[in-house]
Amino acid sequence: MPRSITAFSNPLIKRIRSLRDKRHRRAEGLFLAEGLRILTEAREAGRLPQFLFHTAEGARHPLVDALVTATESAGGEVIETSADILSKLSGKDNPGAVVAAYPEFDTSLDGIDRHAAPLWLVAERLRDPGNLGTILRTADAVGAGGLILVDDCVDPFSVEAVRASMGAIFTVPLAKTGWDAFERWLRTDAGTLVGLSLATDLDYQAPTYPAPTFLMTGNEAQGMPEAIAAACDLLVKIPMYGKADSLNAAVATAVMAYEVRNQLRRRS
């Protein structure tokens, strides 16, 4: 029999809601995700929540039922609550049928097997959670091995990043590291580091990209620092035909990632 909570003042509701804040996520080791589609994708990837919240109505949906069963089997807690409390937890007017709190994953570089895929994405000091989540979604779509976050990136477990990832947070391997550690790790084995840059004339369609290629996107406003750009094997640019000098960071990453993927499929 699932536990039921109907009071906004319930301590568990306050605790789960506090996960919208990075400090509380770090302290709890938990993050929030919402929506039946994303939670189902998580379940199919073997990720189950520590706390699952649903409405009485929602529980009649077979996918909610599957989530409830799987969560309970894995030792998680299932809580029936009101639509208003679900809204409060998610911060959205219309959060869908379910909100859940998941244990954060290991994000060490040791978890990355570079030979598992021909293409990897790297983000350097990326600041916008929507961009980070969108890049995770693109990493999944393009069949990248994963996303490596270098230096002070926005938290991938923020509500906005998880939402923009559309579930890819659960399916795409993710590592967080500093530049020095990343460079040391990169140079221990094969791997071509390709930086997206505005300060080069090399068109992104000109090179042949070997596997594994590590495709790096810098900070939205500043791009990469010079020292990091200098450490890249290649700097390439996407041609710009208009008045502005740059694309959105997530868009540029995707245009570039599909170029590498398209080359790989032509050669295979």
Add this chain to the structure above:
Amino acid sequence: MPRSITAFSNPLIKRIRSLRDKRHRRAEGLFLAEGLRILTEAREAGRLPQFLFHTAEGARHPLVDALVTATESAGGEVIETSADILSKLSGKDNPGAVVAAYPEFDTSLDGIDRHAAPLWLVAERLRDPGNLGTILRTADAVGAGGLILVDDCVDPFSVEAVRASMGAIFTVPLAKTGWDAFERWLRTDAGTLVGLSLATDLDYQAPTYPAPTFLMTGNEAQGMPEAIAAACDLLVKIPMYGKADSLNAAVATAVMAYEVRNQLRRRS
């Protein structure tokens, strides 16, 4: 001598702040933009604000000075105010040196000359303002003739869309219309309508895209309605190599738009 406002309760401050709301934008025919880079891009494109707000400190910057001079010459009003009031107007903690209110543009289909460019972007019931602004930014980057909004899209003059456009709202021709009117207009002259779809097997790199190509992206959650998909000359899909079935709408638009642009430059 510029007018100075220091009180949050000033009626003009309340009026300008109300432009964050679509109903007030419609009533006033004005929209908000912020940040020196974007406002300077607007000025260079010949767009000047009806109201320009800056801080006393900001006025010492030569680009703010250029904006002040141009705004006054064009009959707009320049107001010196506090950083706190600028924050209140923009809704951001750190709005930069300037916030301004611009007259909304004409967005009728009559303003579009299809022969001005080989590629046009079309969005159908796009709901996310960040996606809309990002697509405008991409339209500029890829040298598209403009963006045509079909049926019930989010307001391109919303603060979030203007911000994500990074100035492209001022430089990229924009039209808003209904599907029937768009289809009638499209079929009066040359133009290939290409729809991005999940319900086709035709790879986006397979066709040769003639000029002008109209590249259409549907609603984020639902894609295009069947009747609209059926009216396309081509439906194409971007291959997906992961677990999810779709890319972010702005990302998919950009990957597709660069494919068309890359074909055009290879043929030219």
